[in-house]
Amino acid sequence: MATAVGFFTDTSICIGCKACEVACHQWNALPARDGGQVPLSGLSYDNTVSLSDVDWRHVRFVEQFSEDRSQGRWLMMSDVCKHCVNAPCLEVCPTGSIVRTEFDTVYIQEPVCNGCRDCITACPFGVIHVSARKHVAQKCTFCYDRLQNNMTPACAQACPTKSIKFGPIEQLRMEARDRVQHLHSLGAKDAYLYGEDDKILGGLNAFYLLMDPPATYGLPTAEQAKLPSRKVWPSSFRSIAASLVIAAGAFLTFGRRKKAVAEAESAS
């Protein structure tokens, strides 16, 4: 197996240039949404609005200003598929279309996907969408074709501030911890790592340095992002119990009478 790789996105140095979005569109030949006829969203400088079937990178803009706008700050974050260690989409996929690659990334095999959309219900990050062109589930491939040729994914390659860092996941984690310590030493005590450890779905291979709570960036907490299979056995046991109650009702309805009829016949 090749080395496990990942993205470490340091939001403290993201400048919202959207080079990652453009590079992703170019390399993966993703068309513009709605043929380019996208209305202004009114959400700051963000007209991409969310990840979609043709937007596998999304730079989120968060404006935090006081009412008189005398004080404030911008938060920017380049969002992407998290390539979870325990990926809910991969877990539920009934066709085996979603697989884990030799680079420990999560990849959708387009020729296998039949568009059942179970992965969409499972992804706690809202990453996966069905393509209006191909009619299959779509998301970031982690530039699997580039990885196979020892190339850096297009978004990380294009990022001018190195907010998106690419590399072996263990190395990235060490770099990220050092970076947080450095920011803390500079007085930025709010900085913390999201998805770097195994608390969220066993760890995220695309993890973040954030400056505000996850909800500010549209990210779920560890309590909200869970594996779908957690509910399979509890739900199944309750269903079995309900089956037994229904069967008991049928026994009381049909079985008791049958016994009574048999007893009456033997008595006569």
Place this chain on the structure above:
Amino acid sequence: MTTLDPYVADAEWHSYIIWYFFLGGIAAGSYAMFALANLFGDEEDRRGLRAAEYLALPLISICGLLLIIDLNRPERFWHMLIQSRTFWPMFKWWSPMSVGSWGLSLFGGFAAWSFLGVLVEDGRISLGRWNELIIRIRKGHIGRALAIGGSLAAFFVGSYTGVLLAATNQPTWSETPWLGSLFLASAASTGIASILLVSVHALKDVPHAVLDRLERLDRWAIGLELLLLGTYFGSLGSPTLEAVSHWPGVLVPAFVVPFGLIAPVFIQRLRWKGRVSLASAMVLLGGFALRYAIVGMPEPFLHGSR
């Protein structure tokens, strides 16, 4: 808006899936009742519930079509069962949709056998010298063994759809483990209602005593459904109020409970010729409304977050 999990995307499981849940529930519920009557009851019960044998195969066939049409790539429906590259079976026991695909196929086999059998036994088709053998198998030990297998498959089909919804990260579906059992109870009540309707309006030779027993069993299933409905919303916690105050969740308190569950129980007790039909039709409408409400319930939470 109470925040449950506002970050997931809408899977857009809409009309085809709602109809599948509803018709699949009827097929499974009615067949389970027939199989249980075959196991526990006598010949009068087995023949009296044969409407289920007429219903199960056509309904589950329609369900299969609905599921295929709902896929974005319908021509690849077989990828659910067979790996497209190796042609080995595709089975993931931890994925309800994967297990469900196999369960549906298995249930389809039982339903097909029953459909063929009832056509032969009622003299609607003739398979020559095979007729007698088929009828003998249906009434003998093999028939009972098939009833056990068929009831298990039917219970699975009636409940796995709820487990499927729970095994997601969608708000209101994945918060509690009670949807599978709730859907099963609803499958039982709608299945019995369908048997009653077909028996009264199409078969017409089912003894009144059997219909009375079925109505009693229907009340049992409705009671269980009411209990599980309360448990489901109770376990949902604080978002319950918002879930049932938005469309389509509002259908549960406004229609499903009063008109789809409680009213039919009282109508069944009236001394009126059309009571069976009216009560059964209301149970069926309630069953459809329940699925419509549950499937659409996450939407207000998703849209509210965007």
